[in-house]
Amino acid sequence: MYTFSKFRLSMSLFDVEGVTSFLDKWIELAVANEVQELDFNVEANGVSRYSLPATIFSAKFVTTLKLSGCNLEQSSDTIRFHSLKKLALHRVHIGEQIVHKFISECPSLEDLILSRIGDFKRVCVSHAPKLKTVTIDEYFELESIEIVAPSLQQCTLAYIRKSCVIDMAGCPHLNSLKLRSVDIEILDLISKIPLLEKLIIQNCDEITEFEFSSNRLKDLQILRCYNMDGIVVDAPNLLSFSLECRDVPYCFSINGSSQCSCKLKFLIKLDTEGDILILTWFNIIKEEFLGVAHQVKELSMSINIMTPLDSFSLDEFRNRSPSLPREVENLIIDVWNMRNIPTSKYAALLDCLLWVCFPRILSIELKRSCFPLISIECLELTRRKHLFYLQFFYEMMINRDTKCCNSHIIKCWRHYLKDFKIDCFIPYKDPKPHHVDNLMAELPGLPRRNYLISSRLVFLFTY
Incomplete structure (x- = not known):
């Protein structure tokens, strides 16, 4: 008799x-056949x-x-699941008692996933001495x-309503929560996890304010909580902080370790008074976010321009924020609707971005289109404009003129940039960087599918 370690079946039936x-x-x-993974x-x-047969309960291996x-x-x-270490139930119609029996009679269980498995009112996880993740x-x-x-160390809770009573007092070693x-009531819950x-x-989105103090917290991520108005964190041992937001929190304060590394992503939508708003956004990001961060590992700005921009300039931004740009490790720019930016303002946009940080x-991410339903003609126009923008950017870096602002104490990026090269591009949904000898020459001939390209530019600044 042949034995198999894994058996996987996936099918759709009428x-x-x-x-x-x-x-x-x-x-x-x-x-x-005593499979180990089913x-x-x-x-x-x-x-x-x-409906699964009762035979499934005899899979002791x-x-x-x-x-x-x-x-x-x-x-x-x-x-007889004596060896079971991981149990994942997704969209399985099952009774509460059977689930509880599963958990309590699987002494080796380490990983438990319950996802959309029925009209449950109560979930009780107990008698699981080796359980590490839920x-x-x-x-x-x-x-x-x-x-x-x-022994529980990690817990993830999703789509839970306020009326649900959560008791995790029996998890003394829990250290990771998503x-x-x-x-x-998030603050009430996390305050009980020492x-x-x-x-x-x-x-x-129901959370509008987050104020938390902890001496043990090392990694904090606040992602796509679009109604968050205030963030105040006092965590002297914090080593990593990530924030993704759409609106500017009225109060922002992070007290972490001097080694704390930050990742910041801002979704900037400009549908009215775009020229004023974009400079306001840039100023807030520079002064209120980068100004309080110790180390910014990654700053990402996704700028959705709905109305034409035609009057903003570096001089206006310089007057608003006369300080030296902040230093970050990686700046990612994603500009939507390039057609709303006249080519005459490409230089001003680049100047303002590099006045935010060095x-x-x-x-630079160049997306084929932000809309799934768009004509072939518009797609081709967008592609040509993206290529023109990237070529313009490349020429600005190569042929930079340092006579632009000698009268200013703090000068623009042209006076600090000492080296520049295009390192690689990354196609959409393909995390592997592609290195080429001459990206600018090969870029027009790249496949038009999945048209998301990231061009990496290496900067070396001296002060």
Whole structure:
């Protein structure tokens, strides 16, 4: 008899009843062959769903069990998952008692994922002495979550409503918490986790203010919480801070370690009074965000220009912010709707961006289009304008004139730039950098699909 370590089945069905016997047989073969990893995904397009046989409870050699899109309604007096370390249930119709029985009778369980598995009111995780990570995802109707796991280190909660009562007092070693799309009382929850070192708050639009003090917190990420008005953090041992926001918080203060590294991403939408707003944004980013950060590892600005820009200038920005630009490691610029920027203002846009900060690496993302439905003619026009912008930028760097602002005490970037080169480009959805001998020569001939290019520019500044 052949044995297999893994068995994975993923399929979409219209007629479940016609293939039930075959699916049952595959489960039986997997169990009989003592598979260690069983991944069973059966999506039914009709009304009925596939129900797993009781044989599944006898898979005593399985260490990883992933079930998706099926029913697990049959109960079993004996669950033989003695070796099970990871259990992932996604869109599985299952009763609360069976889930609780699963957890309590799997002594080796280390990783638990419960995602959209039914109309649960209560989740109770207990009798799991080795459990290290828990994910509870998309439970809109949950009334309570109780986790008693002495070895638990990481927990993720997603789509949890404010009415849900969360009790994690039985997790004394919990040090990492991720909250995504929840409207619970976050500060009340994290104040009861004394060893918390990593906190991720993502897509939590109900949260308007975040004020937190901790001597243990080392990693804080506040991502896409678009109604966040105030952020005040006192964490002297903080080593990493990430912020992604759309509106400027009225209050922003981060007290972290002197070694704290920051990643900042701003989504700047200019639909009215664009010229005034863009300079206001640049000034706030420079003075209020970069000014309080110790080390900025990455600064990203996604600028969505809805109205034409035609009057902003470096001199106006210089008057608003007369200080020397801040130094950052990597600056990423993504400019939408290039058609709203006249070519005569390309130099002013570059000057203003480099008055915000001096990057060691400058990455420019050129997107094919921000809109999925757009004519071929518009796509080609956008492509040509992107190419022109990049070529213009390249020539500005190569043929820079340092006679522009000799009368000013603090001069523009041209007077500080000592070296420049285009290092590589990165196609959309392809994280591997592509190095070429002459990007500017090869760029027009690159494939038009996935037209997102990142050009890296290496800067060396002296003061």
